[in-house]
Amino acid sequence: MSLQQWIPQMAVGCLLTLKLFFITIVFSMPLGLVLTFLYTSKNKAVSAIISFYILIMRGTPLLLQIFFVYFGLPYVPGIGKYLTINDRFTAGAVAFILNYAAYFAEIFRGGLLSVDVGQYEAAKVLGLTDMQTRTHIVLPQMFRISLPAISNEAIILIKDTALITAIGLSDLLKVTKTIVNKTTNISAFVVAAVFYLIMSYILTLVFKLLERKFSF
Amino acid sequence: MEMIKVENLKKNFGNVEVLKDISLTVEKGDVIAILGPSGSGKSTFLRSLIDLVDIDGGSIYIEGKALCENAVYPSAKEKRKILAKMGMVFQHFNLFPHKSVRDNLILAPKLEKRGSYEELCVMAKNMLKRVGLADKLSEMPNNLSGGQKQRVAIARALMCKPDILLFDEPTSALDPELTGEVLNVIRDLSKENMTMLIVTHEIGFAREAANKILFMDGGYVIGFGSPEEIIDNSDNERMKNFFAKVSH
Numbered sequence: 001m002s003l004q005q006w007i008p009q010m011a012v013g014c015l016l017t018l019k020l021f022f023i024t025i026v027f028s029m030p031l032g033l034v035l036t037f038l039y040t041s042k043n044k045a046v047s048a049i050i051s052f053y054i055l056i057m058r059g060t061p062l063l064l065q066i067f068f069v070y071f072g073l074p075y076v077p078g079i080g081k082y083l084t085i086n087d088r089f090t091a092g093a094v095a096f097i098l099n100y101a102a103y104f105a106e107i108f109r110g111g112l113l114s115v116d117v118g119q120y121e122a123a124k125v126l127g128l129t130d131m132q133t134r135t136h137i138v139l140p141q142m143f144r145i146s147l148p149a150i151s152n153e154a155i156i157l158i159k160d161t162a163l164i165t166a167i168g169l170s171d172l173l174k175v176t177k178t179i180v181n182k183t184t185n186i187s188a189f190v191v192a193a194v195f196y197l198i199m200s201y202i203l204t205l206v207f208k209l210l211e212r213k214f215s216f
Numbered sequence: 217m218e219m220i221k222v223e224n225l226k227k228n229f230g231n232v233e234v235l236k237d238i239s240l241t242v243e244k245g246d247v248i249a250i251l252g253p254s255g256s257g258k259s260t261f262l263r264s265l266i267d268l269v270d271i272d273g274g275s276i277y278i279e280g281k282a283l284c285e286n287a288v289y290p291s292a293k294e295k296r297k298i299l300a301k302m303g304m305v306f307q308h309f310n311l312f313p314h315k316s317v318r319d320n321l322i323l324a325p326k327l328e329k330r331g332s333y334e335e336l337c338v339m340a341k342n343m344l345k346r347v348g349l350a351d352k353l354s355e356m357p358n359n360l361s362g363g364q365k366q367r368v369a370i371a372r373a374l375m376c377k378p379d380i381l382l383f384d385e386p387t388s389a390l391d392p393e394l395t396g397e398v399l400n401v402i403r404d405l406s407k408e409n410m411t412m413l414i415v416t417h418e419i420g421f422a423r424e425a426a427n428k429i430l431f432m433d434g435g436y437v438i439g440f441g442s443p444e445e446i447i448d449n450s451d452n453e454r455m456k457n458f459f460a461k462v463s464h
Binding site for chain 2: 116118119121122124125126127128129130132136137140141144214216
């Protein structure tokens with residue numbers, strides 16, 4: 001099997017990798033933002049629940065969480081049959097979203113803490129409501145401050161997607177491994193590394209652009 | 217006309233009594249400089265007038281309406297209505313760094329729908345002209361000097377058409393050569409009959425621009441009167457000591 005035959009196969013694997021990446025980003029960031037606001041709310045009980053959620057999500061391996069969502073949820077007593085996700089990709093994506101939302105929540109919380117208290121005071125004396133202060137003053141600055149950390153997290157995610165192999169899906173790395181087994185030659189690994197590098201590099205550029213666009 | 221009336225105001229931070237028993241009446245057009253040693257409660261007092269600090273006792277009336285009566289506050293909405301005609305300028309400017317000078321100025325009036333975008337832009341330009349910065353409309357705040365930032369902050373406060381303006385050490389964060397431009401703007405406002413309360417360390421400016429001086433120490437008002445009475449002819453030991461120590 002030659003390089004010309006590998007590349008199309010690897011590209012198909014790459015598509016799955018990208019699909020998982022984008023779905024995770026699109027859903028976990030807004031969910032993370034909601035978690036941040038719940039976490040920083042004045043309600044102590046809500047804050048405690050979110051804190052526990054973040055502890056679980058950050059404190060256990062993502063691989064374990066993927067196994068749990070796909071294999072474990074059906075066995076949850078009582079409600080298991082409602083939680084069963086039969087589609088492997090959906091199960092994997094749910095695990096990724098729940099896990100990354102916890103990390104994004106912490107990133108956003110850090111950004112929130114960096115917004116100067118003077119900004120809230122200025123908004124208040126200008127007569128802005130709490131909601132207006134949040135949307136017009138706090139959120140834009142929080143995002144700007146969080147961008148480098150978000151970029152970091154996105155680059156980790158593009159490589160973490162390889163974990164989905166564990167529930168039998170053929171992403172870039174899985175396809176590559178199959179080719180290596182067939183050809184008894186490890187050069188496909190090098191090609192896969194180049195694929196990952198290109199994706200990470202594009203992400204780096206995109207975030208650099210965003211940082212420049214939102215600089216102040 | 218009474219613009220602000222404060223009765224027996226008290227404020228504690230934990231076990232520390234910061235403001236012990238403050239009563240004060242501010243008339244329309246008054247320019248009151250608030251002086252006193254650091255830690256005397258000047259800033260806390262000023263901030264309590266615009267609800268940045270919750271008081272623990274006493275009452276505050278703004279243009280006849282109760283912002284706080286016997287330490288009981290009305291709803292957030294009601295407070296916003298009472299404070300609509302009051303603006304504040306901070307020591308550290310607190311401009312919104314992610315918004316241009318224009319957007320800093322028009323944000324609040326735009327959210328309250330006090331005019332079309334075009335009308336508000338014209339108004340913003342006029343306000344900037346008033347503080348001598350007409351050419352900075354499209355600039356980002358971080359490209360301005362400290363003095364320019366503070367003048368933009370004043371223009372932003374003026375956009376809400378306030379009857380009362382509070383200044384919390386407006387020149388304390390500025391290089392000495394930049395304080396003049398900010399003080400000139402405040403001086404111009406005093407000529408336009410704006411009611412102002414200014415916490416400051418600029419004794420010379422207070423003497424010349426203010427019609428009254430409020431001297432605070434240890435959470436009490438020690439003296440309230442004309443600049444001559446307070447700065448030059450006071451027989452109070454604490455005030456005499458203070459003015460002897462600060463050059464003016």
